[in-house]
Amino acid sequence: MTDQRDQPPATTVDVVLPCLNEAGALPWVLSRVPAGWRALVVDNGSTDGSAEIARSLGATVVAEPRRGFGAACHAGLLAAEAEFVCFCDCDASLDPALLTGFVRAVAAGEADLVLGRRRPSGPGTWPVHARVGNAALSRMLRRRTGTRLRDLGPLRAARRMALLSLDLTDRRSGYPLQMVVRAADAGWRVREEDVPYLPRTGRSKVTGTWRGTWQAVRDMRAVLAEPPRAVPSASAGGVR
Template sequence: MTEPSPAAVDVVLPCLNEAAALPWVLARIPPGWRAVVVDNGSSDGSAGIAETHGATVVYESRRGFGAACHTGLEAATADVVCFCDCDASLDPGLLPALVREVEVGRAELVLGRRRPTGQGVWPAHARVGNLVLSRMVRQRTGLRLRDLGPMRAARREALLDLGLTDRRSGYPLEMVVRAADAGWRVREVDVPYLPRAGKSKVTGTWRGTWQAVEDIRAVLALPPMPNRRDVP
């Protein structure tokens, strides 16, 4: 089986104050692939560090994980686009395994299923919350997923055609829900989950956790779209 063409992949990296993690993350981007760092209002020099390490930097002033991800998707030019957190909890060097599933036609959306590498990497409350969310997604879509992690791969134009509207923490969930509505095949690939650098911007505070819950509720309340299979 041949590897996917390196020139065909852009990696979108939403970034908010990740100066400590960026050098490691960018060094792990597969050779020939392009890193698209979306600076979401960093105050620690993240954008400059990203440029120094060869990344393409775009800016999104609207604060929100979904806003940063979607701006990166729009800025991408490759046929296949990957998403990955910028906090060193996930290794971009493992993305070819996800892209391969898309390239050979086994799936239209591939998710990295996080597997913690040690105790404390993924707190119990976060794992339980993810499990509950996965069950809710199964009820809404029929997809039997075990994780809804941020590492993923799909074709750019197909993603844009999903018409995603969430611009906060519900964006990754909306991508899965709308993909299921469109009849996409969604697969998971196991990836190691590493200790992150710094505190989570979403679930690291009570305010962030509450906002995430509200965003998730709004996405799951979306009415299903007519099932259609409009991907290559």
């Protein structure tokens, strides 16, 4: 008998999967999306047939020609219709099946935003320059908001209407951080869960090099420099 705790929550969930040339990873990623959930693959200008592969595997494909991680994520959020929205990288470094517990925590009112704290599965899985940049941003986030996080990982879940209320504006690498900053400003309960971080398929478009990592850090420092703004709480407007 299957343990009920392993079953996806009985609710509607959309999973946003930003995608730029991830043909090699898509079959595994989409096979791991929990049954009954909708996979929204946001094609950010792929040239390797990613969009066609995603469609053939049953995913809903959203086209976002404007390049940028944030642009792809936000296009997916705007296309989502479910009560709960999850985000996951599309490079097979993170397992979408782990999101069931994230959604369950949000649905139960235990947290407003749940993030995965990446735990490398082996040497070389998470390059040193990427870990250094992530640690620096975590410290800056703590100084700016008081929120103590050890990672700003892309595996996350929250309620769709609450996410829309954050009015996220970054369309580059700062999008994930801006989500956390504005959530913290609104008094959201932000929770981390340890998740395995697997060797990615293909080369990272953001943190694959020192240059890409520090460009991402610059984007995120700009987000941290924004003054606090009034944001509705996660429970405002009947979203919980």
